[in-house]
Amino acid sequence: MKTITSKKAARLLPGLLPDDNKYTRGLCELVVGDPIYAGAGVLAVMAATRMGAGYVRAYTSFETAAALRVVQPSCVCQPVDAFVEHRHAACEGRPCAVVVGSGFAVSDAAKATVLDVLRLTQAPVLVDGGGLATLATDEGASALRERFVAGLPTVITPHRGEADRILATLNTEEVQASRTRCEKKGIPAAAFDALLIARAFGVVCVLKGPDTYIADGNEESADDVLVLTCGTPALAKAGTGDVLAGSIGSLLARGMEPKDACALGVFVHARAGVLAAADSAELCVTTEDVLAHLPHAIRALDRKL
Template identity: 45%
Template structure:
């Protein structure tokens, strides 16, 4: 196992470039299948985070009863019901229309409709996919394990983002020990054919070989809904073309720093999940400034070599 910490210079280089001639589709579309009637808030949080993380088009496909609630959160979200959702609602990826799916924030693991829907998405989504929240329980079931393996064999990337309780569910069918979160991330990655981000006070990201550690979080993040925000951020980076491992490391770091910045103004006690998408642009601005400075230095070095 190689433990890997990314430097800021590497991380800021991962931020997707914004083309001058971009349109909302070329910037990446995120489809969130999220938010049962019990948890519409989770879908809204993930969707706001996707927008702030740069996706050009964020769509929420949620329970009929959640539609009005999610719509009311932001007029720029495209929101529709998942009633009658079928495999034909998942078109193949088109050139110039990069996309990604996020499945499971605000899913109820004991709800049969959520289960059916999760299997439909696993079977039909022809794009990178983040599986989070209540959908992780369905991934651990035999059918879910088979479907995610089929995605792997077809070359489709899948990311799972369990907290410790959800990671234990994913570990159970294989009898993996759960006391070492880094090793657990690696084992889950190998067993399911996914990139695994095991969340906690420190988060561990693994592609089955490398394990990256992200230890910049704050207990301010230990509040309901912050994981939903992270799932939306990863989905947005995947839709903008980042590789799964890079998307996880970059999103987890930006998420932690947004939490720290929010806590510095609002106190660790008072930060809530919806503050994170509001503070994210300030953290991204710092990364963009660092990237600009690095670009200038590189240019300067090139001139001095030639001069």
């Protein structure tokens, strides 16, 4: 495994060109925020805006849109149903990416939306939150394989429970046997699980936890798995995953390679948590504090260049 250090993260940090515009800096579209979880959609959108995408558009509920017009008026808001009416493709000089699932309840409507995003988007897609439940279905797995064969990157960001539900769709006896072999070799089970999910579904898997593991479906060995070990329990709060999803989505929209975007995103997110804890206390850090410290984490990296 390879550890994500501050030096490695600093080298990945994308810069700005003098002639950049909002389109060359990337379009990040977010399909997020059911009415009951409007806040999750707001957090993901605000993080995407903070992490450098030039244009942020949200397809979301009325409740989320109303909040965004107050706290993030630069974001363009449209109804979720409008997603299918637009073209979602990257082209020369106009990179883009789509984030889906933050603040989604698990429902048939959410499943249909996630499948639409996976099938219609000709650009990187990140699936998070309630959207991950779709991947544990035959239709979801099929859509992921189709994207993989077509060379379209997909990133998924499960926590431990979500990863277990996805793993349950595979042969559980083989999974456990392989996990045991890895542990005997000193490979953490979570690292193996991230790699297994990545290879089974053709995705980049960001398995969140006390240590976060990033695995690419194109890789075969646990030696290639990235690990982040410099987080903080202050991040164990509802909503921090939505901030991470928006952060990585924004970096994907900048045109970064998916695994690099994930590595930089998880490092900046973790460092923002550490900085927030230093300003108050680990016990008292809120998700909003983590969001507010993203620029400070970026600035600290920028000084290492």
